[in-house]
Amino acid sequence: QVQLQESGPGLVKPSETLSLTCTVSGGSISNYYWGWIRQSPGKGLECIGYVYYTGITNYNPSLKSRVTISVDTSKNLFSLKLNSVTAADTAVYYCARHLDHYEGSGYYYGGWFDSWGQGTLVTVSS
Amino acid sequence: QSVLTQPPSVSGAPGQRVTISCTGSSSNTGSGYDIHWYQQVPGTAPKLLIYGNNNRPSGVPDRFSGSKSGTSASLAITGLQAEDEADYYCQSYDSSLSGSLFGGGTKLTVL
Numbered sequence: 243q244v245q246l247q248e249s250g251p252g253l254v255k256p257s258e259t260l261s262l263t264c265t266v267s268g269g270s271i272s273n274y275y276w277g278w279i280r281q282s283p284g285k286g287l288e289c290i291g292y293v294y295y296t297g298i299t300n301y302n303p304s305l306k307s308r309v310t311i312s313v314d315t316s317k318n319l320f321s322l323k324l325n326s327v328t329a330a331d332t333a334v335y336y337c338a339r340h341l342d343h344y345e346g347s348g349y350y351y352g353g354w355f356d357s358w359g360q361g362t363l364v365t366v367s368s
Numbered sequence: 369q370s371v372l373t374q375p376p377s378v379s380g381a382p383g384q385r386v387t388i389s390c391t392g393s394s395s396n397t398g399s400g401y402d403i404h405w406y407q408q409v410p411g412t413a414p415k416l417l418i419y420g421n422n423n424r425p426s427g428v429p430d431r432f433s434g435s436k437s438g439t440s441a442s443l444a445i446t447g448l449q450a451e452d453e454a455d456y457y458c459q460s461y462d463s464s465l466s467g468s469l470f471g472g473g474t475k476l477t478v479l
Contacts (some may be wrong), residue, residue: 281416287406287414287457289468300467301394330463338411340468343402343420352461353403356425358413 243271246337246359254331254366260324264337264359271295271318275340278311280320280333288333292340293320327366334361346355370395370462372384372471378446379477380448388443388474390458396439396469401461403441407433407457408473418443453478 250262264276268355277292291301293311301309305324313320324331343352372392378388390403397403402421406414416425418434421441433444445452457473 246413279470286469286473289458289470291467302467303465342417350461351420352401352404354402354416354459355406355414355415355421356418358415360414 244345245359246357248335248337248359248362252363254330255368256362256366260327260364262322262335262362263319265319271315276320277338277340279336282333288354291308295316295321298367307321329366331364334363336361349360369393370469372396372458372467372469374458374474375391377475377477379479380385381452381479383449384448385444385446386448388456390441392439392460395426395464396460396462397441398439399463403436404459405443406457406459414457448478449476452476
């Protein structure tokens with residue numbers, strides 16, 4: 243069973259860059275998409291984006307201008323950078339593996355997150 | 369608009385059956401994209417409960433089932449247990465976002 247573990251600073255100053263890493267163990271990072279999801283205090287889940295092991299990315303349009311998700315296959319990890327943070331970016335950040343459903347004809351039915359990290363709280367404050 | 373709408377809360381007594389609805393739009397469920405469900409016990413990470421509308425990952429009890437019709441989907445929980453008290457989220461692909469979208473979540477209270 244694949245396991246994911248987030249790591250990074252728990253406190254970031256406003257206007258600076260939030261940087262998190264997700265280390266994948268128990269399986270290879272290859273051949274999958276890997277995503278970041280966040281949850282503001284007392285709120286619901288928001289998909290930030292995901293990265294394929296080849297480096298192809300997909301970002302939430304509302305965050306796209308500030309987000310970079312990258313992958314390092316040699317270290318079996320992927321990373322999140324979110325710049326120009328404000329208090330609104332305070333949240334628990336989760337990393338997760340993303341699986342896709344295609345039919346034989348190539349029709350795409352969407353994907354889901356099957357394995358999640360435990361999450362890490364990042365607070366934006368001076 | 370890219371939205372998945374869930375009721376804020378539902379409740380039921382132990383042993384009862386409850387359902388949680390998830391209503392989408394033409395850019396997600398209405399376009400045939402799958403619905404997936406997650407259970408989140410407070411203070412813990414979400415856990416995949418149902419994928420591909422009605423499939424249970426290994427280890428998920430068969431008390432949990434999912435269905436989808438048109439733009440709407442439902443999660444049903446039978447034989448309600450105290451341990452089922454949690455927040456439940458639906459999720460789908462949205463073509464307007466070109467990415468994943470979560471519903472607002474439903475808090476299940478076991479009376």
